[in-house]
Structure formats: C-alpha cells, structure tokens
Amino acid sequence: MAFDIDTFAGDSVAIGWGDLDLDAFRTDPLPERTLRTLRYMCDVEFHTVCYLRDMLVTPSHTDGDVSTFMTMWNREEYWHGEALAAVLRVHGITVEFDQVKANRMKVGWKDRLDPIKQSLLGNIVGKDFIAVHMSWGAANERSAAAGYRRLIALEPHPALTPLLKRIAQQETRHIAFYTTQARKRLEASGRARAITRFALSRFWGPVGSGVMPEEEVDHVMTHLFSGEDGLREVRKLDEQIAQLPGLEGLAIMRDAFARRGLIPA
C-alpha cells in the first residue's frame, strides 16, 4: 500500500461537525453505556499528545516523513477529541482543558518515567526502534478504527453515525501510514523484526490502557468487542497485524483481552 506523505499533509483537516444536527441527541439521547464509551474515546483522542511524546524522544522524529505525519496526525486526533466532546456536551457532560489536565495528572510516576524509559530504549536500540513505534501505531490505529466501526454498528443514530464515520475515515489514513512504515522497516531489518515482535507480544494493550482507569478500559472493550461480531473484529485486527513481516502468528489483541480476563485464555 503506497502512502504519499505530501498528499496526506495537503489533505489533512480538522474534522468538522457543523453540518450535523447534534440537537438530535436532545430528543434521541445516547444511553449511559454508550456515553461512557464515548467519554473514554474522547479522553484517549485528547491524550494523543502523550503518544506523540513517547515517539519524539526516540529517533523517530528525525525522519522527515514521520515528523510530517506526526504533525498532521496529532492535530487530527485532537479534533477527534473535540468532536466527541461536542456530542458529550449535548448530553450535559463537559470535557474542559482543566479536566483533561487533571486526568493527565493522575497518571503520576508512570507518566514521568515513560519518556525516560522510551528515550533510553530509543538510544540503545537506535533506528530499529522506529519499527516498534510504527507497528505499535498500526495496531493502535487499527484497534481505534475497529472501535469506531463497532460503535457505529451498536448505536445507529442520525447524528452519531456520520460523525463516527468521518473519524474512522481519518483513522484509516493513519493506519495506511503506520502500516506502510512498519512494513518497510520490518522488511529491512531482522533486528527490527525481533524487537518489534518481542515488544508487541509482551507489552501491547488496547488503546487507552495505561492512561485510563482499568475499569474504564474493561467497560469499553467489553461494550465494543464482546459477542460474535466483536470477536470477529478482534480476530480481523490480529490477522492484519500478523501479516507484517516478522509478526506472523501473533494475536496481540486476543492475548491482551485474555490477560484482562475478558475472553478465555
């Protein structure tokens, strides 16, 4: 899959929702369970800057294409957060800067040590570490897009569905970048394949884990990925990641769900 970074940058826009009738939520509000999932998604989108930080402390940012992508990606994800916050606002749930800040403050020492850990690893491993980030990003973006697809299926709504489709469409472009980068770097280096396989199989978790409270992670994963249709999405994501060079046979999402006790091991 070819990816043209200049086209991506030129087409990058803040997602819009001005043409959608969000007042439809006043007469047809979303149920509590869905609002809780949307709040999680909103917070995770706002926390993109934390993922950006982890990449910037490694050699990843010195690559021109990666740097351009991260600039556009960070802004697009931020606006995903704002779009979801607009939906929550109609339901009387406000997500202000101070609340996002408060959530980031809660992460505590882990958050302080993460950049140190990432920077050390990045400097020890060198350029091959970029393959880990690109593969990790591919898995994260695929799981986010799968989450949006599942929510569209579970909660058809005249205002929510088009908004989530717009977000999922941008996530698809992010997947294309990460997957192209990951494939290229994994193909080029046996060391990158070994390190990436080790990192993803041992440490990858659903997007938002490590940042959001554990009970919220479990709620969202259960809400979106339980049942036969949900598990089909899990298998699909695992199959796509396992197609990357050196990652054959991995089932990172199924394993992450099993570790959380959400599906049998």
Add this chain to the structure above:
Amino acid sequence: MSAGAFDVLAYSADAQGSHRSELTGVGLPLPEPLRTELGYLRSRLSGTTAWLSLVLVTPTHKNARITAFLSGWAYERYWLADALDALTAEVGAPPAVRVGLRARFAPLVEAVLANLHGSALPAVHMAERAVDGVLLDAILGHSIGRASGPVAADLERLRRVLARQQAFFTEEAGRLLASSARARRLSRRRLTARAWPIGADDDPVRTAAVLTALSAADAAWARRADDRIAELPGLAGLGIARRSAANPGRPVLRTTLRPVVALGRLVASAVRRTG
C-alpha cells in the same frame, strides 16, 4: 490561576494550512542574501518536533490548553516553512537533521530534570517561544524590507500568522511568569543558557550571517527586541538580543563553571523538594 483570554479552540479550528495558492511571489528571482535569510527562517520555523521532544517530556505536556494550542501551532509552522520553500524554490527533502549525541540525549536529560523543576517549566517553555518569536519577527521584518512587492506581501501574510502565535505565547508566558517567582528565576537562568533563535546552536554559521546582516541594516534592532522581551514579567535586563547579535549561535551567557553551577543548583533543588 485563570485561563488566558486567547481563544485556543478558535485558533486551533482556524489554524492556517497551505499558503501556496495565495502566494503571489512564487517564481520571482530573489537576491542571494534574501534567499539565505529566508532559508534560515525556514529552518527555524520547521524545527518544531525537536523542540516538542524537549517540551513534552516535562509537565508542560500535562497542560491541556498548551498542548491543544501546540497541535495547531506545529501544523501552522509546517505550512509556513512550506511557503518559504515555495518562495525560495526549494525542492526535495529539507537538509537532514543533525542528530549528534547531545541532540539524541537531550530529551532524556530534560525528562530527568523535569522531575526536579516540575511545575515551573511550562512558564519557561512559553517564555522560550515568546523570546524566539520576537527574534524571528525582527529577522522577518528585515526580509520584508529587502523583498520586492509581491514577495514582501507574501512575507507579510506569513508574519500575520506568526503574530497570532506570538499573542498566545506572550499571554501564556506573562500569566505563568507573573504567578511564580520560581518560574521567573528558572526562566532567567535557562533563557540565558541557550543560543538564540531556537536552533541557532545547531546552525551557528548561518545564524552569524543572518544576525550580522540584521545588525548592519538596523543597529537598533537588538535594543527594540530586548525591550519587547523585558515586558515579560521577570525578564527585564537579560539582553538576549544584544548578546546574541554580539555572539551569534552561542549561549547568551557563557561560563566555564556552568556545569558545576548547574549541578549545584540541581542538588539544592532536590534537597529543597525532599526537605
């Protein structure tokens, strides 16, 4: 502390993307000194990820208002650099980023230091950008004076984008510095320990050429820039522009004892925090 008046949401929604379709000076010949100066500005404007790698490892990344602004800011800077590429007819990839040991380990060192300096760092980072904005504006003003009509009009357009960014950094720095004596002390120390504009230490030869040309054309530029910087709380009398013009590409204040002094300050800071 109350949030500032700058509307971050409106800014981010309205962040300026590609300027290419609006530029009128593309393809016009540029005198070589102007080309050099615009190439230098392009490098300073595009160095966002290197700076963000130092800022986001600190408590600044917890401040959602600042990170929201920075998402639009980095986007705008990308397209400002692209506009300068168009005007100077630069094609292909920009020069490779030099990644020496210092640059590789800088985020690691900053992440460790952040645990000692803590909440004072957002003020430092905002002040850094406010000071940088004053210096870049002086250079850009000089470029506009040298440029022909259409190119000058294009550069004025870019200057307006930078002015809006500067409004945020000035307001945010002013607010954060005014509320903390510790932030003011730390800012004074760190602002004088680095070369200006941001990125100048990796680009000393071009920095010297650009600042020397600026001083030759307008001997008072540094005083005016320092006067603007002095309006920020606690930053009077630093002489950043004047000293940078005298020693381009070098830290504002240099001392062979700096590492020893820095270590002493770190130890004292750690003792204060644990005590």
